[in-house]
Amino acid sequence: MKEFFKDNWKRIIIIVLFFGLCITSVMIGSLSGVTPSALISRDETAWDVLLYSRIPRTIAIILSAAGLSVAGLIMQAISRNKFMSPSTSGTTDAAAFGLLLSFIFLSSQPGIIQTIFAFVFALGSTLLFTSVINRLKIREAVYVPLLGMMYGGLISAVTIAVAYRFEVMQMMSAIGMGSFARLGNFTVVYIVAAPLFLSVIYASKFSIIGMGEDFAKNLGLHYNRVVFIGLVIVALISAATYVSVGHLPFIGLIIPNMATSFYGDNIKKSIFDLMIFGADFVLVCDIFSRLIIHPYEISVSLTISLVGGIIFMIYLWRGINGNKSRKTA
Amino acid sequence: MIEIKNVSQSYGRKEAKKTLSDINLTIRENKITALVGANGAGKSTLLGVLSNITPILSGTVTLGGRDVRKIKTQDVAKKIAFLKQSQQMSIRITVGDLVEFGRFPHCRGRLGQEDKRKVDESLEYMNLPDLRSRYLDELSGGQRQRAFIAMILAQDTPYIFLDEPLNNLDIKYSVEMMKIIQNLVTERNKTIVLVLHDINFAAAYANHIVAMKNGQIVREGCVKDVIKKEVLNTVFDHDFHIAECGGKNVCLYFDQVQN
Ligand SMILES: Nc1ncnc2c1ncn2[C@@H]1O[C@H](COP(=O)(O)OP(=O)(O)OP(=O)(O)O)[C@@H](O)[C@H]1O
Ligand SMILES: [Mg+2]
Numbered sequence: 026m027k028e029f030f031k032d033n034w035k036r037i038i039i040i041v042l043f044f045g046l047c048i049t050s051v052m053i054g055s056l057s058g059v060t061p062s063a064l065i066s067r068d069e070t071a072w073d074v075l076l077y078s079r080i081p082r083t084i085a086i087i088l089s090a091a092g093l094s095v096a097g098l099i100m101q102a103i104s105r106n107k108f109m110s111p112s113t114s115g116t117t118d119a120a121a122f123g124l125l126l127s128f129i130f131l132s133s134q135p136g137i138i139q140t141i142f143a144f145v146f147a148l149g150s151t152l153l154f155t156s157v158i159n160r161l162k163i164r165e166a167v168y169v170p171l172l173g174m175m176y177g178g179l180i181s182a183v184t185i186a187v188a189y190r191f192e193v194m195q196m197m198s199a200i201g202m203g204s205f206a207r208l209g210n211f212t213v214v215y216i217v218a219a220p221l222f223l224s225v226i227y228a229s230k231f232s233i234i235g236m237g238e239d240f241a242k243n244l245g246l247h248y249n250r251v252v253f254i255g256l257v258i259v260a261l262i263s264a265a266t267y268v269s270v271g272h273l274p275f276i277g278l279i280i281p282n283m284a285t286s287f288y289g290d291n292i293k294k295s296i297f298d299l300m301i302f303g304a305d306f307v308l309v310c311d312i313f314s315r316l317i318i319h320p321y322e323i324s325v326s327l328t329i330s331l332v333g334g335i336i337f338m339i340y341l342w343r344g345i346n347g348n349k350s351r352k353t354a
Numbered sequence: 355m356i357e358i359k360n361v362s363q364s365y366g367r368k369e370a371k372k373t374l375s376d377i378n379l380t381i382r383e384n385k386i387t388a389l390v391g392a393n394g395a396g397k398s399t400l401l402g403v404l405s406n407i408t409p410i411l412s413g414t415v416t417l418g419g420r421d422v423r424k425i426k427t428q429d430v431a432k433k434i435a436f437l438k439q440s441q442q443m444s445i446r447i448t449v450g451d452l453v454e455f456g457r458f459p460h461c462r463g464r465l466g467q468e469d470k471r472k473v474d475e476s477l478e479y480m481n482l483p484d485l486r487s488r489y490l491d492e493l494s495g496g497q498r499q500r501a502f503i504a505m506i507l508a509q510d511t512p513y514i515f516l517d518e519p520l521n522n523l524d525i526k527y528s529v530e531m532m533k534i535i536q537n538l539v540t541e542r543n544k545t546i547v548l549v550l551h552d553i554n555f556a557a558a559y560a561n562h563i564v565a566m567k568n569g570q571i572v573r574e575g576c577v578k579d580v581i582k583k584e585v586l587n588t589v590f591d592h593d594f595h596i597a598e599c600g601g602k603n604v605c606l607y608f609d610q611v612q613n
Contacts, residue, residue, distance in 0.1 A: 105444075229463035233455055235445060239438055242407045244509070245431025245459040289489065290446040293463065 035287055039301045046308040050086065051079040053315055082205050085214045086311055087304045089270050092217040092262040094284065094303030095224050095296065097277030099255045102235035102292060104155065106166045108344065110277035111147075111263040113170035115177035119150030120260075120267040121201060122184045129191050136213035136268055143264035150180065151256050167344040170278070203271035203326030205311055214269040220258040221300070228293040231255060235290060273307070273326055275333025280306060282340055356381040356404060356434075356513060356545075361413030363399055363569075373399045374569045377413070381513070386539055387547045388556035390580075391566035392590055397549045398439050400566070401515045404547065405436035431459035435509040439517040439549070441502050449493070449501045450486040453477055456508030476507040479534065495522030503531070507538075514538070516548040520555065528552075532559045553605045557581045565589045581605065 030037065052060070054074070063071035097110040111117050123146030127139045154176060163169055188197045224231070230251045233241050241248050266273065280303040287302075288295035310329050315322040363374040373396045381387060381404070389397045402408030403415060406422040415422045422430060435456075453476055457469040465473070477483050480500045490498055499522045506514060519535070520528045532555060538544040550556045556563055556577075563580040565573045566589075573585050580586075581603045586594040595606040 229455075229458070232447070232451075233458060236455070237438075239402070239407050239436075242427070243405065243431065243434075243436045244455060245426075245428035247427060285446060289448065289451075291448070291451045294451070 036298055039298065039305055042305050043301050043308075046305060046312065047083055047087075049312055050083045050308055051075060053312065053319075054079060081211050083308075085211050085270055086205055086307050088214050088217045088221075089266040089273060090276060090280075090303040090307035091300035092221055092266055093273060093276040094280040094299050095221060096259040096262040098281040098285070098292065098296075098299055099224060099231055100259055100277070101281055102231045102290075103252050103255050104158070104169070105235060105237070106169050107282055108166055108170040108278065108340070109173070110170070110275075110281075111259060112177070112272070112274050112276075113278055114151060114154050114173035115180055116147050116151045116154075116259060116263045117267055117272060118177040118180040118184065120144070120147040120264045121197070121272070122146050122150075122180055122187075123264070124200065124268055125184050125188055125193065125197055128193050128196060129187070137216075140213055140216060140264050140268045143268055144261050147264045147267075148257060148260035151260055155256065167341060170341075200268075200271050202324050203273045203329065204324050205270055206322065211269055213265055216265040217262055220261045220265075223254070224258050225296055227251070227254060227258075228296050232290065232292040235292070271326065274330050275337050276303060276307065276329065279333050279336045279340065283336075355383060355419070356415070356417055358404065358415045359413055361403060361415065362411045363396075363403055363408065364411055372411075372569055374403065374410075377569075377571060379564065379571065379574070381545060381547060382562050383545050384539055384543050385545065385561040386535060386559060387562045387564060388560035389547065389549045389564050389566060390551075390553060390556050390589065395566040396569040397566055398517050399569075401436060401517050401547065401549065405434045405513075405515050406430050407436060428459055431509070431511075433511050434513045434515065435506045435511040436515045437502055437506050437517060437519065439521070441498060444491065446489050446491055448487050448489055449482055449504075450477070452490060452501055453482075453504045453508050456505035456510075459509060472508050472510055476504040479507055480504040496524060496527055499523060500527070500531075503534075512543070512545060514544055514546045516546070518549050518551060520550065520552065528555065535559070553581070553586065553607070557603055557605065577603070 060071070064075065093111065096116075100109040100111065100114065101107055103109075120143040123143040124139050126146070127142035131138065154173065158169060158172070163172075184197065185194070188194045230246060233244055233246055234248065234251050234255070238248050241251070281299065284295065284299040284302045288298045307325070307329070310332060311325045314325045314328045317323060357380045359378055361374055361377045362372050364372045377400065379400075389400065391397050399408055403410055406415065406417075406427075417425060417430065417433060450473070453473050454465060454469075456476070457465055457472060461469045474483075477486060480503055482497075482500060482504055485493065485497060485501070490501060493501065499519070503516070503519060506516070516535075519531060523531055535546055535548070536559060539546060550560070560577060563574065563577060564571055565580055565585065572589055573580055581596065583594050583596050586592075586596075586605065590607075592607060593609075597604045597606055
C-alpha cells in the first residue's frame with residue numbers, strides 16, 4: 026500500500042485535486058441556490074441549474090482543456106520542438122478563419138457544420154506550416170513559435186479584414202474571446218472526445234515518432250501516416266474547442282511542457298496525467314474568473330492569458346538562454 | 355540474405371555528388387562484418403540503405419531474394435534492426451520505456467508476456483536492470499548507448515546493423531560490447547554489420563571487413579586481406595604501421611611510431 030502511494034503520488038495528487046475542483050466548479054455561480062442541502066432536498070431549480078448549466082460547463086472545461094493539452098503534446102512530439110502548439114503555429118487562427126467563412130457563406134449554421142469548416146482550414150494551415158518549417162530546417166527551436174505566431178497574426182489580420190468587410194466583426198470577436206459561459210455551441214465540445222480517444226490509441230506511436238524519423242522507421246512505423254493522423258487530431262481538437270468555447274491561449278503550449286517535466290515524455294504512460302493536469306489548470310483559472318468579481322465573471326481567457334503568458338515567457342526566456350549557454354560552452 | 359546490387363545514393367539533387375556510387379555487397383550470414391573508412395566515406399549512408407531507411411537513387415537491395423521496398427515496413431522491422439550513430443537525448447523517457455519500444459514491430463505497442471520477457475532479458479544482457487527507471491537524459495553517454503543497444507536486442511531481429519556502437523564506451527565496456535556482439539553471432543545466429551572507427555577493434559573481432567572511401571568499396575575481405583599497410587594507407591590517407599602481437603595484427607597509427 027505504502028509502495029503504491031510512493032510510486033503514484035504525482036498521479037494521486039492531481040486526481041484528488043481534479044475531483045475537488047470539479048465539485049467546486051459545479052457549486053459556484055451567479056445563482057446561489059445550488060447547495061448540497063438544496064440538492065438533497067430535491068429542489069427542482071437547483072437540480073435544473075446543476076444539470077443544464079453547471080455540469081455541461083464543467084464538462085466543457087475538462088474536454089477543451091484535456092483536448093488542447095493533448096493537441097499541444099502531439100504537435101511537440103511530431104515536430105520535436107517543445108514550443109509548438111495550436112496557438113503558436115497558426116492552427117487556432119486558421120480555425121477562426123474557417124469559422125468566419127462558414128458564417129459568411131452559410132450564415133447561422135449548427136455547430137457541427139461550423140466545426141467542419143474550422144477543421145478543414147486548421148488542418149490545411151497546419152500542414153502548410155509544418156512542411157514549410159521542415160523545409161527551412163530552423164536550428165533554434167525558439168524561433169519556430171515566434172514564426173508561428175507571426176503566421177497566425179497574418180491569418181487573423183485577414184480574418185479581421187474579411188469580418189469587417191462582411192459586417193460580422195462583432196460575432197467573431199465574441200467567439201474569439203474564450204469563455205465557458207456561452208451555452209449555444211457547447212454540444213460541439215463533445216466532438217473533442219473522438220480525437221482524444223484516437224490519441225490514446227495512437228499514444229505509443231506518437232512517442233516513437235517523437236524519437237525521430239529514422240528511429241520510427243527502424244521500428245516499422247509509417248512515419249508520414251502517423252504524422253498525418255496526429256495533425257488531423259490536432260486540427261479537430263483545435264476546431265471543436267474554438268467553435269465551442271473560443272480561444273484559450275497557451276494551454277497547448279504550457280501544459281505539455283509542465284506535464285512532461287513531471288511525468289516524462291512517454292506519451293502512452295503520461296497521456297492521462299496530462300489530460301487531468303490540463304483540466305486542473307483550466308478549472309482553477311475558471312473558478313478564479315468566476316469568483317473574483319462575483320456574482321459576475323471575467324473572461325476565462327483573460328485569466329489564462331495572464332497566467333499562461335507569464336509561464337510562456339519563463340519557458341521562452343529559458344529557451345533563449347539555454348541556447349546561449351550551449352553556444353558559449 | 356541481404357544483397358545490394360549497383361546501388362547509388364545521393365542526398366541532394368540527382369546531379370549532386372554521389373554519396374554511394376555503384377556499390378555491390380553481400381552480407382555474410384552469421385558473421386560480424388565491420389565497415390571502416392574515413393569520416394564522410396559513406397558508411398552510415400550504406401547502413402541506412404541496407405536497412406531500407408535511406409532511399410536510394412538506383413540499384414536494388416534484396417532481403418531473402420525480395421526487393422526490400424516491396425516488403426511491408428513492419429515485416430522489415432522484424433528482420434532488420436538499425437541503430438543510428440548518434441541518439442537524440444532531449445527526450446524524457448526511461449530506459450525501460452526505450453527497450454519496450456524495441457518490441458513495437460512485434461506487438462504494436464501492447465506488450466504481452468513474451469514481449470515483457472524479451473525486454474527483461476535484453477536489459478539483463480546489457481547489464482542495465484538497475485537503470486531501468488532512470489530517464490535517458492540523466493544517463494552518461496555510455497549508459498545511454500547501452501540502453502539503445504538493449505532496445506535493438508529487444509527488437510530480436512536476425513540482422514543487426516550498428517553505426518559506431520562503441521561510441522561513448524570506455525575500454526572495458528567496448529571490449530565487453532564486442533564480446534556481446536560475438537556471442538550474439540555464435541549463440542543466437544545473428545548477422546551483424548557494424549561501423550567501427552578503431553581499426554584494431556575491427557581487426558580483433560570482425561570476420562569480414564569492408565573498407566570504404568569516397569562512397570565506394572575499395573577493398574573487402576577477411577581480416578588478413580584488409581589489415582595491411584598498403585590497403586589502410588589508401589583507405590585512410592594516413593601512414594599505418596602494422597605490428598604483430600600474439601599472432602594478431604595490430605595497427606599503430608601514431609606519428610611517432612613511424613621512425
Ligand atoms: N542527411 C544528409 N544530408 C546531406 N548530406 C549528407 C547527409 N548525411 C550525410 N551526408 C553526406 O554524405 C556523405 C557520407 O556521409 P556518411 O554519414 O555516410 O559518412 P560516414 O562514413 O558515416 O562518416 P562518419 O565516420 O563521419 O560517420 C558525407 O559527405 C556527408 O556530408
Ligand atoms: Mg557515420
